[in-house]
Amino acid sequence: xxxxxxxxxxKVAKRGQDVALRCDPISGHVSLFWYQQALGQGxxxxxxxxxxxxxxxxxxxSDRFFAERPEGSVSTLKIQRTQQEDSAVYxxxxxxxxxxxxxxxxxxxxxxxxxx
Amino acid sequence: xxSVTQLDSHVSVSEGTPVLLRCNYSSSYSxxxxxxxxxxxxxxxxxxxYTSAATLVKGINGFEAEFKKSETSFHxxxxxxHMSDAAEYFCVVSSGAGSYQLTFGKGTKLSVIP
Numbered sequence: 001x002x003x004x005x006x007x008x009x010x011k012v013a014k015r016g017q018d019v020a021l022r023c024d025p026i027s028g029h030v031s032l033f034w035y036q037q038a039l040g041q042g043x044x045x046x047x048x049x050x051x052x053x054x055x056x057x058x059x060x061x062s063d064r065f066f067a068e069r070p071e072g073s074v075s076t077l078k079i080q081r082t083q084q085e086d087s088a089v090y091x092x093x094x095x096x097x098x099x100x101x102x103x104x105x106x107x108x109x110x111x112x113x114x115x116x
Numbered sequence: 117x118x119s120v121t122q123l124d125s126h127v128s129v130s131e132g133t134p135v136l137l138r139c140n141y142s143s144s145y146s147x148x149x150x151x152x153x154x155x156x157x158x159x160x161x162x163x164x165x166y167t168s169a170a171t172l173v174k175g176i177n178g179f180e181a182e183f184k185k186s187e188t189s190f191h192x193x194x195x196x197x198h199m200s201d202a203a204e205y206f207c208v209v210s211s212g213a214g215s216y217q218l219t220f221g222k223g224t225k226l227s228v229i230p
Binding site for chain 2: 031041042044045048104105106109
């Protein structure tokens with residue numbers, strides 16, 4: 001597609017449920033990022049992939065969060081046993097080069113997760 | 117360590133008047149600085165970026181920003197606001213050799229009054 005596509009756009013989960021959020025980056029983009037944006041806050045870094053390799057997962061809040069990009073294109077962010085504090089918009093971004101410095105990140109519209 | 121402070125959470129201007137959105141940064145290394153805009157229900161879009169070239173950076177839609185190292189500032193300006201400029205604006209810093217992490221400010225919501 002022309003841009004970064006994320007699905008679902010909206011997800012409501014009961015506390016304790018598992019959720020999976022999908023990101024389709026721009027074709028050919030090497031780098032893929034996940035960010036978490038809480039209400040009224042700026043996005044915060046979660047994790048970074050270069051092709052299929054997860055080079056940095058230091059921003060993942062807990063071991064309930066897991067991300068993968070097995071074939072170096074589509075990525076999935078999985079949250080196990082969701083908690084209310086997981087409610088946020090999850091943003092995916094991709095970049096043509098191997099890092100963000102000097103290169104433009106293209107963001108998807110985000111997946112809004114609400115945990116009841 | 118790096119951080120960004122956006123000095124105003126909300127700015128309101130009249131259409132046709134100048135826009136000033138203020139941003140101060142903190143960085144241990146020579147930073148790259150960005151401004152992103154987020155329209156409702158839209159993805160973040162890059163407005164402009166500074167990466168150690170010219171200190172006055174021009175972006176899309178008539179926006180520009182000036183990097184002032186002595187003041188650690190990177191304020192965003194536009195001479196004349198348009199209704200379509202109403203959105204949330206984020207100042208962003210990235211620093212360190214090969215750094216890929218972006219650190220976002222909390223955002224400034226710009227309202228444009230007709």
